[in-house]
Amino acid sequence: MSQVKDKDTVKVHYTGKLTESGQVFDSSLEREPLEFTLGQGMLIPGFEEGIIDMKVNEKKTIDIPKDKAYGDKRDDLFQKVSKEQLPEEIKPEVGMGLVSKTPDGREQQLRVAAVNDDHIVVDANHPLAGQDLTFEVEIVEIKE
Numbered sequence: 066m067s068q069v070k071d072k073d074t075v076k077v078h079y080t081g082k083l084t085e086s087g088q089v090f091d092s093s094l095e096r097e098p099l100e101f102t103l104g105q106g107m108l109i110p111g112f113e114e115g116i117i118d119m120k121v122n123e124k125k126t127i128d129i130p131k132d133k134a135y136g137d138k139r140d141d142l143f144q145k146v147s148k149e150q151l152p153e154e155i156k157p158e159v160g161m162g163l164v165s166k167t168p169d170g171r172e173q174q175l176r177v178a179a180v181n182d183d184h185i186v187v188d189a190n191h192p193l194a195g196q197d198l199t200f201e202v203e204i205v206e207i208k209e
Contacts, residue, residue: 068118074102076206084197098205119204129198135191142189
């Protein structure tokens with residue numbers, strides 16, 4: 066029976082949880098399995114490393130430290146924004162998601178980290194930065 070190796074295209078079902086609280090942040094169980102090719106950098110390193118050598122129908126729990134997931138929160142990704150720069154219809158609240166356009170036209174996901182009288186602080190870190198993660202994984206298919 067074949068085992069998952071680098072460059073394979075695989076289909077997996079997964080449930081991702083925050084290691085500390087056990088809170089589920091994502092799951093494929095109610096939808097199609099996730100399909101990806103290992104070695105293309107599409108997934109966090111710890112996930113790809115964790116499924117190497119697994120077989121079809123095998124289930125496994127993978128604990129991924131933050132340095133193999135989304136890394137630490139970076140202070141340089143917090144930025145003050147004057148409330149005057151926000152569209153009038155936006156009433157910022159802590160935790161609210163915002164989208165900003167970069168000078169080259171790409172969209173960047175931001176989260177409101179603080180609201181002050183004249184400005185807000187936005188956080189461009191990945192929402193899971195600074196977190197250790199746990200994934201329950203099942204290999205559904207290995208395409209060779």
